[in-house]
Amino acid sequence: MKFSLLFIAVLPLLIACSSSESASPNSLSGQTATDAPARRWYAFQHVSRGGKVYQENCAACHGMTGGGGVNWRQSGPDGKYPPSPLNGTGHAWHHPLKVLFHVVKNGSPGGQGNMPAWKEKLSDEDMIAVIAWFQSKWPDQIYAAWSQREIASRGKTKAER
Numbered sequence: 001m002k003f004s005l006l007f008i009a010v011l012p013l014l015i016a017c018s019s020s021e022s023a024s025p026n027s028l029s030g031q032t033a034t035d036a037p038a039r040r041w042y043a044f045q046h047v048s049r050g051g052k053v054y055q056e057n058c059a060a061c062h063g064m065t066g067g068g069g070v071n072w073r074q075s076g077p078d079g080k081y082p083p084s085p086l087n088g089t090g091h092a093w094h095h096p097l098k099v100l101f102h103v104v105k106n107g108s109p110g111g112q113g114n115m116p117a118w119k120e121k122l123s124d125e126d127m128i129a130v131i132a133w134f135q136s137k138w139p140d141q142i143y144a145a146w147s148q149r150e151i152a153s154r155g156k157t158k159a160e161r
Helices: 002-016 044-057 097-106 124-136 140-153
Strands: none
Touching: 044 124, 097 124
16 A cells, blocks of 8 residues: 555656657647657556456456457447457546546446446555556557646646546
């Protein structure tokens, strides 16, 4: 628990050190081949641990490589959406780390999907590691756009979010 609180407290500093040459949140065409990619907040050990946790707990629904469920953009007969891709081709990159962590920990918001809450099975550290693993699958351009959104989300008040 102490690790995850420290991690979440230090994360804004790590992201702030990311390249300022990254894509804007509204356009993925803002980065050129010569721009340095945004520095990622996680280390190899996060990705390694996260890969193991992901394969044991998440791959059955989100796919072995994070490709998501079939027709993930269309709600099923129950009105809920299938598991979305986590590999950078879906919607996850639109959300700040706090939101990603909240969904992993507490499950799908408002009955939108069948994502279970993992707070009883996984530690906070395991959940952070899973996020690191799937973010490691994101192309640099997607990660850079996410990084800009992450930074922007920290400057908004609760009423603005």
